[in-house]
Amino acid sequence: MTPFQKGATYERISKADAGDEDGVIRQGEDTAELAERRGIPIGTRRFRDNDKSATHGKHRPDYERLIAAVQRGEVDVIIVYMLGRLWRNRRERAEGIEILRNHGVSVLCVKGPELDLTTAAGRLLAGLLGEVDTFEVEQMSEREQREMRQRVERGQVPTGPRCFGYTADGSEVIDSEAAEVRKMFEAITAGATLSGIASDLNSRQVLNRNGKAWTHNAVRYLLQNERYAGLREYNGTTYAGKWPAIITEDQWRQAVSLLQDPARRTSPGPARKWLLSGIARCGVCGNGTTVTSGQSVSSAGGKAYTPYRTYKCRGPVKHLSRKADPIDKLIAGTEPGEPLGLVPQLLAREDAGNLLLDDERPDVEELTAKAAALRARLQVMTDAFAEDDEADVLEFRRAVRRVKERLGEIEQQMTSPARAAALGDVVSSDDPVAAWAALPLDRKRAIIDMLMTITIHKDKPGRGFDPETIKIVPKLG
Template sequence: MQSEQLRVALYVRVSTEDQAREGYSLDAQTKRLTAMCKVRGWTIADVYRDEGCSGRNTDRPEYRRMFSEIDRWDALLVLKMDRIHRNSVNFARMMEVLNKNGKGFISLNEKFDSTTAMGRFVMDIVQRMAQLESEQIGERVKIGMAKKAKSTGEPMGSPDPYGYEYCSGKLVVIESEAEVVRRIFDMYGSGMSMEAIACELSAEHIPTKKGGAWCRQTVRCILRNPLYAGYLRWDGMVRPGTQAAIVSEEAFESANGRGTLCRRRPRYTAAYRPRNRPSKAIPSMLRRRSWRTTASRRITRSGQFMWTTVSRGGAPTVQHTAG
């Protein structure tokens, strides 16, 4: 696009703390941007003025109006980059919208112009920095939630589970729904399948948490969730929670197996087993009395267990491996 044909949208903003600064008033910003358009020969499509609005979010009336009228202008012009955004993630999202619609972005003070090669290079760096910030925030949130789960036993802020509701950050039992949860465990304990339980609840017009019909997966989620026994599951670990239990521990383990609520660490996988925990017992052939042998065990470099048998009569050594 040629500069003399460029239609620009002027965006000016002041927050409460900026209003006291000299040179940051809406009129001062508009005056400098208008002067630049006059020098460059650009046409001013409109001036969008947000007064008393924070740059840390996009909840600004003139900002929203400007993007609703995006077809009226070819480039967005601001005095400084922090006039449009103070959050790098929001800035990256804005640039994505501008690029998708073929619009440019120009910042007067930083000499930033996305219509040039250097401007596009700087824009790419800004977007990568925003991605890094977003990923780091996610990592910190996960670490914080893991610490909270281990130390406090409080819920992790998921939507209201069936049978409970959040009240001041705590899970409180809804007795009408709790009765349905107890019925589900009783029916499953009596031998009914999950499909049959879902059909019976739907036939009785009992709504789910979201008001829909029951299905096998909904019933399964309730039966497998240790929340109803007073526990919380997080990252493969089951720990006591602070919420009131709806069913007893015995009822929950009857539906899920003994020891389900005692697990404190993730289950071992084939890729990792503690060195003091053999993967397999001594092969059955080594336990036969007719062999009259003694057996010893050692661990190979590949992680296998090597069982060595020596006949009491002095027969040659026989080795067996167990993965």
């Protein structure tokens, strides 16, 4: 007759494809057969963890339930396929042996001995067998790591799930997805938020690699993935890959730098829905408190209630509440028949390109003078060519091209990368007003925050909207 009356089985397999349980099922069949042969009652005490690696230390919920049952006195023997299925490393093994010793629980292995862990000999044998298992796991891990390093050094395409923008094997670019990847990198450097980028993708029904909607975390992971720059990091070293890059290394590093900036707000929160919330300042507070947004209602004769948006002081005392629409129109408006807002007016000026200049460069005056001299030279060359009927057209074009190349180099040196990322595509557009109107909300907010400080003061009751109550202080130019 068997000395065990409260048997339990435990099965675990390290790696399994999604939905594949054949491995643990085979183990379960073998452990159940051993229990039947030894006459050990199992009942419902069957525990199973599928795809729980020894090297990656995944959480094992059924193992924890098994140990809890042991500690409640519900188990006197655990039947496993082999000892390495029960414990994955030295720490788990040491803790497990001590728990089983304290509760008088033995271990039976389909492929291995019976271990009475209440005896010193049983614990010694369990320890020795476990060390052999650990040695094999660690040796396999070392081989895998060496193979991985070799693949990285050779620039081979990473394995694993498909990367958005690439085919399943990672060797070719999917043009439509690659275009979206470039837009994401351009947007983050232009001041867009992660939530804003995700909202834009979802509004256009662009799905992620799994055919699902985007989240801010998914966008963050993509933007920090060096693979898009044709690179791969391994143990702190960056290696060049042999697959096609979608963006440049500089674009990737700039995005990573922005996302890792301690000054950047790490809590995603809800995406901003209104133009100036969190940007404009309250004119009543003396501590720089910004305004938040809200909803209010007005009534006509006590019969009808009309909702309208408001900007309110964010401080504990809500001593400021202003209708949002006229303020938004003053700052950003582009409605036909209405006056242009201050920002589109500024972006449409002939000298709007000056907004891109890095005025903190110590040599900005020298570079500005050189650029002005080159522009004057171009004008002189054009005038001289127009007056000279015998001038050589090809020679004139070559000369103009050389001067323009030098001018472009100087203008590039004068340009602030941050300002160019936020404003460049709008300022250089054929129609800056239309380009501004087409921008998503988070891009507009980033540009406003870069261009000006807005302070909202209390309005004067009964006088309608007074633009003088909105104070604008330029930050650039």
